[in-house]
Amino acid sequence: MAFDFDLIQSVYKQMATKITNARETLNRPLTYTEKILLSHLHGTSELKNYTRGIDYVNFSPDRVAMQDATAQMAILQFMQAGRDKVAVPSTVHCDHLIQAKEGAKKDLQRAESTNKEVYDFLSSASQKYGIGFWKPGAGIIHQVVLENYAFPGGMMIGTDSHTPNAGGLGMVAIGVGGADAVDVMTGLSWELKFPKVIGIKLTGKLNGWCSAKDVILKVAGILTVKGGTGSIVEYFGEGAQSLSCTGKGTICNMGAEIGATTSLFGFDNQMYDYLSATDRKSVAELAYQYKDHLTGDQEVYDNPEAYFDQVIEIDLNNLEPYINGPFTPDLATPLSQFAETAKAKGWPLNMEVGLIGSCTNSSYEDIARAASIAQQALDKKIEFKADFTVTPGSEQVRYTVDRDNLLPVFEKIGGTVLSNACGPCIGQWARHNAENLEENSIMTSFNRNFAKRNDGNPKTHGFVASPEIVTAFSIAGRLDFNPITDTLINKDGQEVQLDPPTGDTLPPRGFNVEDLGFVAPQEHININIIISPESDRLQELTPFKPWDGKDMVDLPLLIKAKGKCTTDHISMAGPWLKYRGHLDNISNNLLIGAVNFFNEETNHIKNQITGTYDTVPSVARDYKANSILSVIVGDENYGEGSSREHAAMEPRHLNVGVVLVRSFARIHETNLKKQGILALTFANHSDYDKILEGDRFAIKGLDHFATGKPVQVEITHQDNSSEVVVANHTYNSLQIEWFKAGSCLNYIKNINK
Ligand code: SF4
The missing domain is CATH 3.30.499.10 (Aconitase, domain 3)
Structure with missing residues (x-):
């Protein structure tokens, strides 16, 4: 249980x-x-x-x-x-x-x-x-x-x-x-x-x-x-x-x-x-x-x-069936208008692959109704024109639909049953034509259809529909088809039409499974978790250092990010996904998508130690190697997007002490606080314009850091002129304790002692 x-x-x-x-x-x-x-x-x-x-x-x-x-x-x-x-x-x-x-x-x-x-x-x-x-x-x-x-x-x-x-x-x-x-x-x-x-x-x-x-x-x-x-x-x-x-x-x-x-x-x-x-x-x-x-x-x-x-x-x-896409899940077209819309918009009419299942649509009911359409193709002797895959959502569903002879129907029509896993829904799909980046159309019963989501090809037009509609379109292999009104020619040259899908909501003989694949936690167990120091995918975290009780002085500017800087700009996804368990390795993507205000380039910033230009992670690593804290300056809504904590852990890992922006996306601001970074906003938004390449910062009076009390930030320019700007913060008393402890986790650990 x-x-x-x-x-x-x-x-x-x-x-x-x-x-x-x-x-x-x-x-x-x-x-x-x-x-x-x-x-x-x-x-x-x-x-x-x-x-x-x-x-x-x-x-x-x-x-x-x-x-x-x-x-x-x-x-x-x-x-x-x-x-x-x-x-x-x-x-x-x-x-x-x-x-x-x-x-x-x-x-x-x-x-x-x-x-x-x-x-x-x-x-x-x-x-x-x-x-x-x-x-x-x-x-x-x-x-x-x-x-x-x-x-x-x-x-x-x-x-x-x-x-x-x-x-x-x-x-x-x-x-x-x-x-x-x-x-x-x-x-x-x-x-x-x-x-x-x-x-x-x-x-x-x-x-x-x-x-x-x-x-x-x-x-x-x-x-x-x-x-x-x-x-x-x-x-x-x-x-x-x-x-x-x-x-x-x-x-x-x-x-x-x-x-x-x-x-x-x-x-x-x-x-x-x-x-x-x-x-x-x-x-x-x-x-x-x-x-x-x-x-x-x-x-x-x-x-x-x-x-x-x-x-x-x-x-x-x-209600009538809808097909949403391509490239966005809110582009909703009713089935009755889909063929005309596809032609008018010039979407590739040849539909190459139909994919059903995923966490969105792999219930017994979904598989049963889609199988009823596939069975009609067998009974009425119509060939599937598109490739076809089925992704069951769980071993319990897979076992049960296999036992009830629903899964074998898809195999009989030449479909491939994939693992009970995300697979093509998250781009984990070794599609046979992956090297071919031509325009093409696919239809899935998944939930997302952003460009590149399924196969990495920006020209794949991904459409989202119900499993039964995807199955019907896979038989036709074309987007200019409407299963409710159109006929198809079968292997005997006859015109045939598909009937509406049917299927049980729940298995009449109940669910069954041989091995759920579940390992229950045990009450008393003593296990050592071993993470190899040689691993490039996992790395044990080392607690961040607590605040040393001193003012922060002589901090070089790492980057002044221009315009939109989302968590994707700060910690990119895609190929970096595999390093999500290795903080040092994934830190090699720190801010590589952010635009440097001074040259409008990405991942090309000035190293204040050497005076040369290099990538953001390299410069940050150089500062870290020299025990120098640095400062990130950002624009409005800095850190919008996902709640990914890597976007806050990476700068902390590479010795960023302060993030000073016009405004924060709230979740990212909290994440920075949790990791012990000083998250500040310009009291006067136009002070963002005062930040010059080569600036150095000092945050003084931190021993009086208190809720609701703004912070003075002294900026020293390269010509040795300096000015003070006021920065606000939203730290409550608990969050100030996180800052002092070096991170929220350090704080929790301390109070557990
Ligand atoms: Fe569901 Fe796809 Fe996300 Fe996996 S990747 S959980 S199948 S939406």
């Missing part, structure tokens, strides 16, 4: 009282979102009417989930905190590092050998610290979480942006960076800006070719990739209750594509059935007992405009 019944029971017991108190305090009915958030307030946050989109609030999530690419640095940091075990139930899922090439078995074997060191580290660290470990091949994080851990009314964070998938089982599940996961695993609170709430009312019932995927594809078209920013999307209405639990999961999963903090549905019979089918009847019964707390108050749904920040209504009776 992977799930923790006692934890769920304790959450429900407290929830009842907390929701009653919240309703009284706010003096109004509550959305489901508010019920979960307000019943998970951390002890440091009082119960009050928080201003949505403004107030920062501390929460206590029930669980943490991490995927293998992000878990490495999260666990390396956790090791620094001096805790024996994680404070909340946590899991690691090995899904991102498996490359799709020859099919499930061989791909898995190759990944196990290529990534052995990383898997051994994650598995032994999981055992040591009490973390559940899901082996490579066990499945994709979000599908495994839905099948085993998600529960209505719960709150979790996960180090992956599609963590909201668990909203399909009524959970507030939010994607975060590794540093946030470390906070929660060490028992600290987790901070979030109290979100706005968007209500989406679903009426009617899906029919014909339509599936849950089409709901979110339509929503993405309405709200665009930014429309959900800072908001939780709450679905309600009879249409919501008619959707299967896994269909709800698909909708919540792709809520990440509209920028939503998360999405969720209230508890209903579909969730009850899914919990029961996945061996959690006890949780289903418990949730049923507390069902009034596990959905929004009826007054809210009767008068949604009064309680939600925005309301959208979608009639499922009249």
